[in-house]
Amino acid sequence: MITELGHFALILALGVAVVQTxxxxxxxxxxxxxxxxxxxxxATIQFLLISTSxxxxxxxxxxxxxxxxxxxxxxxxxxxxxxxISGVWGNHEGSMLLWVLIIAGFGATAAWFGQNLPRTLKAxxxxxxxxxxxxxxxxxxxxxxxxxRLAQPPFDGQDLNPLLQDPGLAFHPPFLYLGYVGLSxxxxxxxxxxxxxxxxxxxxxxxRPWTLAAWVFLTIGIALGSWWAYYELGWGGFWFWxxxxxxxxxxxxxxxxxxxxxxxxxxxxSLKSWTILLAILAFGFSLIGTFIVRxxxxxxxxxxxxxxERGVFILFILLFFTxxxxxxxxxxxxxxxxxxxxxxxxxxSALVVNNILLAVSSFVVFVGTIWPxxxxxxxxxxxxxxxxxxxxxxxxxxxxxxxLPIGAMLPWKRAKIGRVVKQLVxxxxxxxxxxxxxxxxxTGKSALGPxxxxxxxxxxxxxxxxxxSRTGRGALSNRLSRLTRLPGADWGKFAAHAGLGITMMGISxxxxxxxxxxxxxxxxETFQVAEYDITLEHVGREQGPNYIxxxxxxxxxxxxxxxxxxxxEKRVYPVQAMPTTEAAISNGFWTDIYVVIGDPQxxxxxxVRTFIKPFANWIWAGSIIMALGGIFSLFDRRxxxxxxxxxxxxxxxxxx
Numbered sequence: 058m059i060t061e062l063g064h065f066a067l068i069l070a071l072g073v074a075v076v077q078t079x080x081x082x083x084x085x086x087x088x089x090x091x092x093x094x095x096x097x098x099x100a101t102i103q104f105l106l107i108s109t110s111x112x113x114x115x116x117x118x119x120x121x122x123x124x125x126x127x128x129x130x131x132x133x134x135x136x137x138x139x140x141x142i143s144g145v146w147g148n149h150e151g152s153m154l155l156w157v158l159i160i161a162g163f164g165a166t167a168a169w170f171g172q173n174l175p176r177t178l179k180a181x182x183x184x185x186x187x188x189x190x191x192x193x194x195x196x197x198x199x200x201x202x203x204x205x206r207l208a209q210p211p212f213d214g215q216d217l218n219p220l221l222q223d224p225g226l227a228f229h230p231p232f233l234y235l236g237y238v239g240l241s242x243x244x245x246x247x248x249x250x251x252x253x254x255x256x257x258x259x260x261x262x263x264x265r266p267w268t269l270a271a272w273v274f275l276t277i278g279i280a281l282g283s284w285w286a287y288y289e290l291g292w293g294g295f296w297f298w299x300x301x302x303x304x305x306x307x308x309x310x311x312x313x314x315x316x317x318x319x320x321x322x323x324x325x326x327s328l329k330s331w332t333i334l335l336a337i338l339a340f341g342f343s344l345i346g347t348f349i350v351r352x353x354x355x356x357x358x359x360x361x362x363x364x365x366e367r368g369v370f371i372l373f374i375l376l377f378f379t380x381x382x383x384x385x386x387x388x389x390x391x392x393x394x395x396x397x398x399x400x401x402x403x404x405x406s407a408l409v410v411n412n413i414l415l416a417v418s419s420f421v422v423f424v425g426t427i428w429p430x431x432x433x434x435x436x437x438x439x440x441x442x443x444x445x446x447x448x449x450x451x452x453x454x455x456x457x458x459x460x461l462p463i464g465a466m467l468p469w470k471r472a473k474i475g476r477v478v479k480q481l482v483x484x485x486x487x488x489x490x491x492x493x494x495x496x497x498x499x500t501g502k503s504a505l506g507p508x509x510x511x512x513x514x515x516x517x518x519x520x521x522x523x524x525x526s527r528t529g530r531g532a533l534s535n536r537l538s539r540l541t542r543l544p545g546a547d548w549g550k551f552a553a554h555a556g557l558g559i560t561m562m563g564i565s566x567x568x569x570x571x572x573x574x575x576x577x578x579x580x581x582e583t584f585q586v587a588e589y590d591i592t593l594e595h596v597g598r599e600q601g602p603n604y605i606x607x608x609x610x611x612x613x614x615x616x617x618x619x620x621x622x623x624x625x626e627k628r629v630y631p632v633q634a635m636p637t638t639e640a641a642i643s644n645g646f647w648t649d650i651y652v653v654i655g656d657p658q659x660x661x662x663x664x665v666r667t668f669i670k671p672f673a674n675w676i677w678a679g680s681i682i683m684a685l686g687g688i689f690s691l692f693d694r695r696x697x698x699x700x701x702x703x704x705x706x707x708x709x710x711x712x713x
Contacts, residue, residue, distance in 0.1 A: 060125055063113025064204035067154075070106035070161070071194040073099055077164075077187035081180035085253075093180035097168040100183050103190065104165035107158045114154060114203055115145050124210040127151060127203045133216040133632050135603040143227035144217045149351060149367075150203035152230060156347075157197065159238040160190045163267070167242065174263065181249035182242075189241050192374045200367050216632035219604070225285030233278030233305055237343040239271025240308055243315060244340035247333045248382050251389045256329045261322030264336065266691055268319060272312040273687035279305055280680035288640050293573070293651055293668045295564075295676060298446040303426045304346030307419045311339035314415035317408045324469060325405055331412065333386060341379035342419070347371055349426070400471035407464025411457065418453035425449065458512040458561060461554055462519020466526060480526060484518035499570070509565020516558025524551040549690025556682030563675030572669040579662040587669045589650060590614040596654070596663055604628040606639075609654040609663065613643060625654040649673040 077099035084092025117125045118141050121134045131148045132141055146152045164186040171179050197203070221227075246264045250256045282302070287295040296302060315335040321328040348371045399405035425441045432439030462484065466477045492511035499506060527547055528536035574586040578593040585591070595610040606626045613621040623641035630637070643650040648671050655664025 059113050059116050060122065060204050060206070063110040063117075064202070066106045066109040066113070067194065067198060067204075070103050070110065070157075071191065071198060073103045073106060074161075074187045074190045074194055077103060078184050078191055081184040082252075085177040085180040085184075088177075090176065093176055096180050096183035096187075100161070100164045100168035100187070103187065104158075104161040107154075107161045107194075111145075111154055111158045114151060115142060118142065118145050121214065123212075123214055124206055125203075126205040126207050129207060129211055129214045131217050132214040133603060134213050135632075136216060136222070137602055139224070139227055140217055140222045143221070143230075146230050146234075147217050147221045147226075150197070150201045152234070153193065153197050153201050153351075154203055155231065156234055156238060157190055157193045159234050160186065160193065160241060163239060163242050164190065167267075178249055178253055178255075178260075181252050182245045185245040185248045186241060189245070189378065192377070196367075196370050196374065200370055213632075216603070216630060219628070219630040219635050219637045222603075222630075223285060223289050225281050225289065229278055229281040229285060231278075232274050232281060236271050236273075236275025236278050236312075237305070237308060237346065239267065239274055240312060240336075240340045240343050242267035243271065243312075243336040244378070244382065247336035248385065251333065251382075251385045254389060256322070256333060258323050258326050261319045261324075261326075261332065264332075265316065265319045265323065268312055268315050268336075268339075269687050269691050272309065272316060273684050273691065275305065275309045275312060276680055276684045276687065279309060280677050280684070283680075284677050287673070288642055289637075293571075293640075293653075293666075293670070295567070295673070298425070298443050300349055300426050301346075303422050304342075304349045307342045307422050307426075308339055308346065310415045310419035310422070311335060311342055314412045314419075315339050317411050317415075321405050321408050325399065327399065327405055328409070328412075330386075330390065331409075335412070335416070337379065337382045337386060338416075341375070341382075342423070344371070344375040344379065345423075348375055399469070402467070402472050402474050404464065404467040404469050404472065407460065407467050410460055411464060414453050414457045414460075418450055418457075421449045421453070422446065454561070455508075455512060458516055458558070461516060461557075462523065465519070465523050465550065465554065481519055481522055484515060484522050487518050488512075488515040503569055505565050506569030509569065510562055513558040513560075513562030513565070516561065517555045520551045520554040520558070523554075524548070545693035546690045549686045549688070549693070552686030552689060553683050554686075556679045556684075556686055558679070559675050559682060560679030563672045563677075563679060566672030567670055567676065570671045574667045576665060577658050577660075577662040578665045582662075586667045588615060589620075589669065590617075591652070591665070591667055593663065593665060596657075599626075601628065603632070604630045604637075607654065609641075609652075609665075611641065611652050611654075611665075613650050613652075621650060623650070623652050625652050627654055627656070644674055646674070647671060 077096055080092050080099075081096035084090070084095070114125075114127070116122075117128050118132055119138070121128065121132060121141070123129045123132075127148060127150050128144075131151070132144045136144070140147075144151070146155045164183055167174075167179070167186065168183055171182075174182070243264055246260065246267065250260050279302075282305070283295045286297065287293070315332065318328050318332040318335055322332050348368065351367055351371055425446050428441050429439050462481060463474070463477055466480065467474070488511050491514045492507045495507040495510045496504075524543065524547060525536070525540065527543055528539040530536075572587045574584075576584060578584060578591075580593060580596065583590055583592040590613070592612040592614070593609060594612055597608060597610075599606040599608045606628045608624055608626045611623045611625065612619055613623060621643035623643060625641035626639035628637045628639060629635070638653055641652050648669060651668040651670055651673075653666040655666060657663055
């Protein structure tokens with residue numbers, strides 16, 4: 058009964074979404090207030106109906122209702138409760154239901170907290186947002202119904218993919234979807250502004266919080282996925298340039314560019330066309346990611362489905378929304394005339410450079426991702442892997458890191474670069490000193506480590522110089538006092554840029570100085586990896602809640618002193634007869650000791666793989682700091698105050 062209720066609620070939500078798409082648009086065009094105001098209750102009802110549907114599916118998973126086909130295929134009665142719940146979105150149909158729930162949630166949030174928006178713009182934003190929900194609700198109902206029943210339910214289910222039975226993967230998809238789908242709000246604002254024919258400073262201020270929220274969620278989601286790959290898959294890496302990894306990374310880059318571009322629209326009413334285009338492309342690349350994951354056109358361990366019918370449907374959605382928005386963009390070019398002018402050396406110019414680097418780097422990733430498809434179309438097998446991406450992508454990030462501290466401190470409109478560089482001399486000297494120190498300490502290594510440390514230090518110290526420069530002049534105590542009263546957006550920029558620097562140091566340090574050892578070790582044998590002594594003390598079998606584990610006990614010592622005891626595992630999940638590798642990691646501020654147990658060998662002993670990973674945790678620490686920077690900026694009260702003031706100025710003005 059509850060399952061049928063969820064299905065019925067989903068169908069009702071589609072009907073409400075259709076009404077929300079059509080009626081407010083007509084009302085905004087005709088100036089009918091009652092029709093425009095219908096968007097708010099419709100957005101609320103749509104969200105409640107999809108929430109009911111999602112809760113009904115969750116109930117089926119929690120209670121192990123194996124009469125529901127999706128539960129049978131993705132759950133098992135012996136599975137821990139956390140993974141029963143995460144099983145709801147650990148499959149194609151359930152993840153799409155979560156997708157539309159988030160679409161409706163963002164729309165409802167805009168309806169509830171968008172009192173400061175002009176009436177016509179708000180109606181159009183909610184209508185465009187609902188049109189996206191219509192497309193995906195139709196996709197779910199007609200091609201991916203999660204509520205299908207089985208005529209003869211089995212005694213138990215087929216279990217969730219063991220690789221997904223992990224806390225990191227339980228929370229990674231929801232955060233990723235919040236980021237993906239959150240960019241739909243920036244898209245809706247862009248299309249609504251194009252329809253209305255008004256793109257101004259107030260619009261730039263309104264669109265920034267939604268883009269910022271999506272960027273924060275994407276940052277957290279990507280970091281969780283990277284962290285999971287690092288400790289769960291057992292191969293020791295944090296990023297594989299997999300097509301699905303790239304599918305989330307490309308929108309992240311576009312969202313970062315959109316954030317910086319919207320600042321120029323807000324402050325100077327320039328770059329309007331470029332900002333609108335970025336908003337369209339950011340969501341467009343989210344849809345491309347959906348197509349990659351769910352169409353089967355590219356093979357990936359992350360892919361959900363390989364159904365051509367579903368792929369064609371998603372491709373149609375992608376072409377309709379992205380193509381339609383770009384057509385409207387071309388038609389409305391005259392409404393996006395820039396008002397502010399700026400010099401060649403100015404913060405505006407620096408932000409343009411920032412945007413170009415981010416956008417082009419995203420297109421580079423896109424080309425590398427789809428190039429194998431192009432090759433297949435001409436009957437050629439082409440493999441594009443990490444060497445291509447690292448060689449093509451890294452130069453853009455190097456230039457971005459060099460420019461960022463200078464650009465962040467340049468004044469608006471026109472600037473003297475010498476004055477800014479003079480302030481950054483201490484940061485530059487410290488960065489060069491770090492480079493020289495690291496270069497002197499390493500022998501026979503590549504330049505990647507020293508250069509990465511230089512760039513990371515330059516970003517962190519440049520960000521510190523920037524935020525301290527905002528305290529003015531005077532006694533140090535007074536400046537420190539003013540530092541605590543700086544707006545949230547200033548602290549957000551500092552944290553985001555510094556976090557990027559820390560992540561760069563982590564990536565370059567790990568890639569440059571990692572040590573790897575693979576060997577067959579006997580029980581009781583001690584061997585050396587770098588400066589550490591590794592002893593394989595014991596290997597035994599353990600019974601988990603829904604798996605059987607082969608667990609090793611490995612003691613790590615340094616200078617004859619025990620520093621860690623690690624328990625790497627190889628698990629077998631009997632239901633799916635699938636093995637997984639569980640790495641054991643001794644986490645440290647400077648270095649991780651990473652151990653994987655392999656299979657028993659014919660001549661006796663066990664395969665043991667050991668990694669010494671410098672600066673590994675700096676990668677995720679930097680990501681957390683970047684996300685915190687976004688949160689600091691998101692809660693800057695100037696967003697709300699200025700938006701309210703803008704409403705007073707704009708209310709009642711005719712559309713251009």
